[in-house]
């Protein structure tokens with residue numbers, strides 16, 4: 001009804017391939033009014049522990065507003081359960097490969113892992129919106145693109161040579177996956193047909209038309225396309241939440257444009273509840289975060305109509321095991337940051353499903 005599309009894009013790939021760096025670069029490049037805070041849950045060595053999250057708003061694509069929820073997965077092999085969680089509900093994937101020769105085996109394993117995880121969710125990689133990002137092109141040991149293509153891109157997905165530390169190619173990849181996802185959602189009839197105008201113009205130009213979707217995304221997404229040689233001092237790093245075991249320093253006051261990950265996805269009726277969850281997590285008050293998530297989830301599920309939590313969850317397509325696990329967090333002491341991140345993840349899942357179902361309707 002709001003003619004707003006919420007899109008989830010996941011950056012996937014082996015450990016240390018540059019997924020978090022890619023998201024940081026997007027964070028630095030997008031105009032602050034068009035993005036929320038980047039949330040990272042990392043170990044001391046800066047390895048992703050659960051996920052990174054960055055909400056980005058694209059004001060207009062055709063006659064719809066687009067909200068991108070960008071996630072990275074933890075690349076290390078033993079975090080597959082987390083990767084599956086983060087991948088749930090994804091509309092598109094950017095596979096970030098490490099171009100170095102010594103990383104080829106890990107790249108292949110990670111791609112196979114993506115294929116398996118998608119298959120478990122009922123999707124085939126060859127027909128799923130996918131962009132290949134060959135990263136670390138600046139390093140001398142980078143393999144020629146032809147070799148990477150032969151090993152990693154049998155389905156002919158669009159490819160980009162990137163350097164996530166300088167930003168080269170990163171936004172091009174993001175624009176392309178956004179375009180692919182919207183096209184895919186259109187094909188699945190998730191995106192409503194454009195309103196006809198007096199000139200009857202198509203609002204979702206489909207292809208490589210520079211003045212079309214891509215051009216519009218470029219116009220709205222980036223404050224300035226930075227070149228590799230961009231001068232100036234280092235840009236501020238996004239907020240990084242190190243695995244907190246105790247209260248963190250007080251966060252800066254939340255201003256309207258700094259939506260946390262849950263609030264960025266929330267319909268108006270749930271914004272305050274989602275914000276309470278975001279703020280508690282940011283403060284390191286994990287117990288309060290879990291409680292706020294449970295409350296927001298309960299209220300969110302209620303938009304699916306009367307019934308048990310199980311029925312409401314089923315109607316919205318929210319993972320039942322996740323709902324059970326969230327409920328269980330209430331009956332044991334909550335001290336771990338992962339619990340807060342998980343609770344936020346479930347809340348974001350509910351909010352994404354509500355968005356997709358067009359709930360709550362205009363009367364709420």
Ligand SMILES: Nc1nc2c(ncn2[C@@H]2O[C@H](COP(=O)(O)OP(=O)(O)OP(=O)(O)O)[C@@H](O)[C@H]2O)c(=O)[nH]1
Nearest residue numbers: 015016017018019020021048074075136163164165
């Ligand atoms: N030279 C170079 N270094 C890069 C590039 N991209 C990332 N790095 C470096 O590679 C290391 C790992 O980058 P991350 O972005 O943390 O990797 P990741 O894929 O998020 O790793 P996990 O969270 O463990 O899955 C960091 O030291 C980055 O600075 C690149 O394009 N070129």
Ligand SMILES: [Mg+2]
Nearest residue numbers: 019020047048
């Ligand atoms: Mg990472």
